[in-house]
Amino acid sequence: MLRKLTIYLMTLTFLWTATACGSPTPETPVNAPANPAANRNVNTVRPAPNNNLAQGQYPVQQATYDDSDGEYSLMLLNTPPGSTPVYRTTDLQMARLTEEEISAGKKSYLSLDNNKASLHLTEDFKIEYVHNVTETVNNSQTGQQEMVVVRQQSGFWAPFAGALAGQAIGSLLFTPRYYMPPLYQPGIMTGYGGYGNTYVQAVNQYQTRYQAPPAAVRNREVLRTTGRLRSPSSNVPARRPAQPGANRSTGSGYGGSNLRRSQPGQNQNRRSPSFGSGRSSRQPSRNRSFGSGRRR
Numbered sequence: 001m002l003r004k005l006t007i008y009l010m011t012l013t014f015l016w017t018a019t020a021c022g023s024p025t026p027e028t029p030v031n032a033p034a035n036p037a038a039n040r041n042v043n044t045v046r047p048a049p050n051n052n053l054a055q056g057q058y059p060v061q062q063a064t065y066d067d068s069d070g071e072y073s074l075m076l077l078n079t080p081p082g083s084t085p086v087y088r089t090t091d092l093q094m095a096r097l098t099e100e101e102i103s104a105g106k107k108s109y110l111s112l113d114n115n116k117a118s119l120h121l122t123e124d125f126k127i128e129y130v131h132n133v134t135e136t137v138n139n140s141q142t143g144q145q146e147m148v149v150v151r152q153q154s155g156f157w158a159p160f161a162g163a164l165a166g167q168a169i170g171s172l173l174f175t176p177r178y179y180m181p182p183l184y185q186p187g188i189m190t191g192y193g194g195y196g197n198t199y200v201q202a203v204n205q206y207q208t209r210y211q212a213p214p215a216a217v218r219n220r221e222v223l224r225t226t227g228r229l230r231s232p233s234s235n236v237p238a239r240r241p242a243q244p245g246a247n248r249s250t251g252s253g254y255g256g257s258n259l260r261r262s263q264p265g266q267n268q269n270r271r272s273p274s275f276g277s278g279r280s281s282r283q284p285s286r287n288r289s290f291g292s293g294r295r296r
Helices: 002-022 100-101 199-210 215-222
Strands: 054-066 072-075 087-088 094-095 109-113 116-121 127-138 145-158 178-180 188-190 194-196
Touching: 054 116, 054 215, 094 178, 100 199, 127 215, 145 215
Parallel strands: 054 127, 094 116, 145 188
Antiparallel strands: 054 072, 054 109, 072 087, 109 116, 127 145, 178 194
């Protein structure tokens, strides 16, 4: 009797132990994040760098155009606290200041209206133009030919210099439109290479005029930059440290231009061409005004 009772108790003990070991342990749901705080912003759409500015008008201190991708970089004044003073975009319309704005003492400014950017400039405002000199080279790894940037040159572009209200395009100057720079030349370029109510219209007009696409359009399609001229990890074009006495780079503000200058020819006094000519003019070498190239 005692033996049967012992066997019965041992059987119950074994069954209880087996049941306890086989019970499922509560698990974290498959879709539950292990660290909710770490995944809190996974599905958050990050705003574009340029869209953190409130709607309104901002004085423009400096403007740069890079023909590697057609990007404008604008140095703004009076931006709200916490907002970047540099506004970058490839979608920018331009217009000349009206006579009323000029009479009121208004300076060049960026207008943001319903997330649409337009740059309103004085007649003499100069945009620093970063020109990327490209060459076709053979890739030793793939054996294929590709376009690379070998150096950068810096000039200036004055979109509305020499423009007269009485000209045929005069009535269009004060309405924001897309403008393409003229074909790059060293010094100061004036006027435009193409314009239109849409970017495509401006590109088409440029292509009709020069029988070739604008540099920015061509470069966006085929360009592969190399070296440190334009690092893929940075939005800012890499530039060499400023040299003492370097020329200032903008129409109404400041900022050193540290890119390689093009090799200038014999400097001469030239009469400024009319608006839209796309021709460059140089100042005498003793003049340190905008666009005066120095051999480096």
